[in-house]
Amino acid sequence: MRVGARGRRVTVKRRKPASPEAPISRIYEVRNAERLQDLCGPHHRHLQILETKLADFGLRAESQGGGILLIGTAEGVSIAEATLAELERRIRSGTEANDMEVEGAIEAALTPGQTFGGLVGLKKPIKPQTRGQAKYLELLANADNGLVFGVGPAGTGKTFLAVAAGVAELTTGLRQRLIVTRPAVEAGEKLGFLPGTLEEKVDPYMLPIWDALRDLMGQEQMERRMARGEIEVAPLAFMRGRTLKNAFVIVDEAQNTTVAQMKMVLTRLGRDSRMVVTGDPGQVDLPGSQPSGLKHALRILEGVDGIKAHYLTAADVVRHGLVSRIIDAYAAAGEG
Secondary structure: OEEOOOOOEEOOOOOOOOOOOOOEEEEEEOOOHHHHHHHHOHHHHHHHHHHHHOHHHOOEEEEEOOEEEEEEOHHHHHHHHHHHHHHHHHHHOOOOOOHHHHHHHHHHHHOOOOOEOOOOOOOOOEOOOOHHHHHHHHHHHOOOOOEEEEEOOOOOOHHHHHHHHHHHHHHOOOOOEEEEEEOOOOOOOOHHHOOOOHHHHHHHHHHHHHHHHHHHHOHHHHHHHHHOOOEEEEEHHHHOOOOEOOEEEEEOOHHHOOHHHHHHHHOOEOOOOEEEEEEOOOOOOOOOOOOOHHHHHHHHOOOOOOEEEEEOOHHHOOOOHHHHHHHHHHHHOOOO
16 A cells, blocks of 8 residues: 555555466376386486476476376476487487487477478488577578588587588489588698508598498498599699589588688689588687688678578587587687
8 A cells, every 4th residue: 555646545456476387297108118217317317417408497307117207397398208209219210328319309309390301312311409400401401502601619510411411412413513622731740741642641531521421322322423523522722723513512621721722712613503611710720820711701701692601509519418518618718
């Protein structure tokens, strides 16, 4: 009650504060005892990860006979159920249940419709494991994006997904060639001291590319297309003086290009071609104080029509769960 302007007593009704959403509980049924153990993890570690990641939803997860009891907000329980269903699907397909898969299943549950149908012609479907990867794939699948920069730390899938987009365009006939190149700059080693020709010297640095190609199209098809000249994996020096027509071009480890090398390779782009440039600006191995061509290009090409840049972060790392925490620790220390 308060006194009004003319001295009258005015009764003021106080609005009750909004009460927090009442928690609900549901049981995620698991009939197979061994499967239940895999879902919960050793010492219930997987359930602890689930609780930590969904703490904002007040989630609690407890193993019970025949299932997992989920308590929290309605949305939190629904996300937890979707996570467990995705993790169970991965286990059934032969994937080992570990911390990384649990975190990937949580990301999948938080991003509905993660199965990506924009790339066809691959040996296996592509499933982005994080929202950052899903956005990156959307850019790669859009043929109107003539030049895409995929930037981020190791383990975010930036190179693998770029190769997947290139393989899809090659196998469906949208491009006639797939060309993958990277600078022959290595961390703390000198190519000149290695035996063999230049091709033999740089081949070990191309292993991630070969692995991705085998995974996405199979050994036989990869070798057949290489023999026909449809697939080329070569050091950046081999791009000089060429015009790359009707090709999907990937420039990998681009943080190790000089400014001149980056300008050279970007201007190799010919008619009916696309290019994806991937790299981690925090892992530059150029000698001395040479500026990175990737950093320079990202700065001067920002906003240019037809060019897109997507930045992946530690949250998009899908390797061992420790990797993202290591990346964050180095970033916090100002060392990359």
